[in-house]
Amino acid sequence: MANSRLKKLGNYLRPHWRVVLIGTIALVIVNGLKVYIPLLIRDSIDSLQGDFSFESLSQSALWLLLLSAVMWGFRMLSRVLIFGAGRQVEFSLKQRIFQHLLTIEPGYFSENRSGDLINRATSDVDNIRRLVGFALLSFVNIIFAYGFTLPAMLDINVKLTLLAIAVYPLMLMTVQLFSGKLRKYQEEIQVKLSDLSEVIQEDMSGMALIRIYAQENQEREAFKVKNQELLTANLKLARTRNLLFPIIEGISYISLLILLWLGTAAIASGTITVGDFIALVLFVEGLVFPTALLGFTITAYQQGEVSIDRVEAITKAEPKIKNNPQAIVLPPEDIRGEITARNLTYTYPDAQTPALYNLNFTIEQGETVAIVGSIGAGKSTLANAIPRLLNIEAGELFLDNHDITKLDIGTLRKAIAYVPQDSFLFSTTIENNIRYGEPLAQTDEVIQSAQQAQIHPEILTFPQQYETLVGERGITLSGGQRQRTSLARALLTDAKILILDDALSSVDNETATKILNSLSPTRAKKTVIFISHQLSAAATCDRILVMDEGKIIQNGTHESLLEQPGLYLSLWQQHQLKEVLN
Numbered sequence: 001m002a003n004s005r006l007k008k009l010g011n012y013l014r015p016h017w018r019v020v021l022i023g024t025i026a027l028v029i030v031n032g033l034k035v036y037i038p039l040l041i042r043d044s045i046d047s048l049q050g051d052f053s054f055e056s057l058s059q060s061a062l063w064l065l066l067l068s069a070v071m072w073g074f075r076m077l078s079r080v081l082i083f084g085a086g087r088q089v090e091f092s093l094k095q096r097i098f099q100h101l102l103t104i105e106p107g108y109f110s111e112n113r114s115g116d117l118i119n120r121a122t123s124d125v126d127n128i129r130r131l132v133g134f135a136l137l138s139f140v141n142i143i144f145a146y147g148f149t150l151p152a153m154l155d156i157n158v159k160l161t162l163l164a165i166a167v168y169p170l171m172l173m174t175v176q177l178f179s180g181k182l183r184k185y186q187e188e189i190q191v192k193l194s195d196l197s198e199v200i201q202e203d204m205s206g207m208a209l210i211r212i213y214a215q216e217n218q219e220r221e222a223f224k225v226k227n228q229e230l231l232t233a234n235l236k237l238a239r240t241r242n243l244l245f246p247i248i249e250g251i252s253y254i255s256l257l258i259l260l261w262l263g264t265a266a267i268a269s270g271t272i273t274v275g276d277f278i279a280l281v282l283f284v285e286g287l288v289f290p291t292a293l294l295g296f297t298i299t300a301y302q303q304g305e306v307s308i309d310r311v312e313a314i315t316k317a318e319p320k321i322k323n324n325p326q327a328i329v330l331p332p333e334d335i336r337g338e339i340t341a342r343n344l345t346y347t348y349p350d351a352q353t354p355a356l357y358n359l360n361f362t363i364e365q366g367e368t369v370a371i372v373g374s375i376g377a378g379k380s381t382l383a384n385a386i387p388r389l390l391n392i393e394a395g396e397l398f399l400d401n402h403d404i405t406k407l408d409i410g411t412l413r414k415a416i417a418y419v420p421q422d423s424f425l426f427s428t429t430i431e432n433n434i435r436y437g438e439p440l441a442q443t444d445e446v447i448q449s450a451q452q453a454q455i456h457p458e459i460l461t462f463p464q465q466y467e468t469l470v471g472e473r474g475i476t477l478s479g480g481q482r483q484r485t486s487l488a489r490a491l492l493t494d495a496k497i498l499i500l501d502d503a504l505s506s507v508d509n510e511t512a513t514k515i516l517n518s519l520s521p522t523r524a525k526k527t528v529i530f531i532s533h534q535l536s537a538a539a540t541c542d543r544i545l546v547m548d549e550g551k552i553i554q555n556g557t558h559e560s561l562l563e564q565p566g567l568y569l570s571l572w573q574q575h576q577l578k579e580v581l582n
């Protein structure tokens with residue numbers, strides 16, 4: 001496990017190896033100078049003791065100043081380069097996550113909580129950045145600091161050096177003792193952070209509902225519980241860290257105390273010179289900071305390790321709907337728009353019964369077919385199956401006699417304009433929202449689609465008309481306006497098939513019928529699937545498929561269906577009654 005994480009770390013860093021290498025060389029130079037400067041001080045002190053001269057003192061001071069400035073320069077360089085590599089890794093990881101999420105089927109996003117996904121793509125990636133930047137720099141620095149300093153210290157006096165560092169194994173044992181706990185608490189924090197993000201996200205989306213049902217107090221309490229859990233997890237980590245860090249710092253100061261105590265005795269006995277003693281003190285002091293930083297380094301490393309697993313869980317999620325290796329690519333003009341289902345059956349993952357069962361039908365090119373039926377009959381499932389937003393079995397659904405699972409996904413989806421139940425608008429202008437599927441469309445084409453979708457007159461009343469911003473940064477559209485804007489977006493594409501999944505539910509019957517009629521000139525070119533509970537609009541379609549419990553139970557024109565007893569007749573009678581009562 002740890003090896004595979006190191007391997008992944010290596011993979012993250014591979015594209016930036018040059019930068020990391022130069023940063024590491026800079027660290028070597030810094031640590032080399034950190035050893036050379038105390039030795040120089042030693043020599044100056046020892047030579048001054050014998051023969052004091054102001055000139056040689058000022059020369060040494062100048063030389064030391066210069067070397068310190070050079071060391072500072074290389075230290076800055078190493079930090080800029082290695083921290084920069086961390087930022088680059090952060091950038092690439094975010095790109096990779098987002099790119100991967102775009103390849104996964106929509107079902108993944110209902111199975112996984114969006115708050116958790118956002119947290120992994122932000123906070124966890126941040127932890128990896130700290131691992132690659134700070135932890136890497138700190139680890140490499142510690143290795144070089146000890147690797148260069150210890151031989152220099154041993155060269156001065158073996159006994160004093162060994163006694164000074166005798167306490168260091170204690171430090172390693174302490175770190176080992178704490179690391180399991182630190183890792184566990186870190187994992188807990190990331191999970192609790194995801195939980196909290198999820199609550200915030202859900203409450204923001206459902207704010208109106210919270211107010212309507214006056215659930216503010218309950219939501220506040222629910223939020224408090226999650227926030228408290230995060231606080232507890234953070235405090236547990238902080239307590240452990242606050243215990244570990246001073247222990248490490250204390251141990252490294254003990255080594256300094258040992259040196260001060262035994263070193264003065266060694267000077268008195270003439271075993272070492274005053275210069276040697278000062279150099280040894282400077283060396284041990286130079287080790288205190290990187291050693292004391294070990295606690296932070298370990299925490300950053302473990303945070304990063306936990307986050308690598310969490311981020312990799314996203315990037316490892318295999319898209320269930322993939323392009324067939326021999327996928328057929330067709331130019332849009334070769335698509336006619338005929339849809340055929342042969343024993344089409346689909347069961348949602350974890351569901352007991354199929355949502356679509358043994359469907360057999362053909363929708364001809366240019367035909368407008370309404371799909372009606374009871375709630376939960378499977379109409380939306382069928383709408384999602386056609387553009388392969390669901391993982392449909394091979395040999396069950398065909399576009400122009402091509403099995404959709406053998407067609408290139410791009411070819412298939414370009415042939416279909418789909419307006420889902422929940423019309424989603426981006427936080428940009430009305431015009432940009434409409435031209436989302438055809439970014440190069442001319443303004444008059446955008447206006448034409450808006451006219452067809454019966455939204456144009458209303459857009460003209462908006463503050464900046466087509467340039468009006470919608471969504472969080474702009475005006476709020478009514479449900480019906482959102483639906484018709486989404487419809488305009490679909491109409492602008494030159495897709496041969498138009499699927500409207502209850503897409504006019506917030507539009508009155510009269511306007512919905514008007515919209516369907518306005519599609520008439522395009523009907524010859526487009527196949528329209530109109531899923532709706534609005535029967536008077538559905539009645540104007542060429543044909544009606546009636547669904548119940550995942551099956552198509554009736555199929556025919558409005559007139560023919562009214563002549564036979566069945567679900568359609570009873571739905572129509574209910575509809576007529578409602579019209580009269582209204």
Ligand SMILES: Nc1ncnc2c1ncn2[C@@H]1O[C@H](COP(=O)(O)OP(=O)(O)OP(=O)(O)O)[C@@H](O)[C@H]1O
Nearest residue numbers: 110348351355374375376377378379380381382502
């Ligand atoms: N993501 C899902 N996971 C599991 N079951 C689902 C999922 N989506 C829908 N279902 C189930 O599949 C069945 C068909 O649902 P579907 O949304 O297709 O019905 P519908 O005819 O469009 O209903 P409505 O008229 O209310 O929109 C229902 O029993 C529903 O509970």
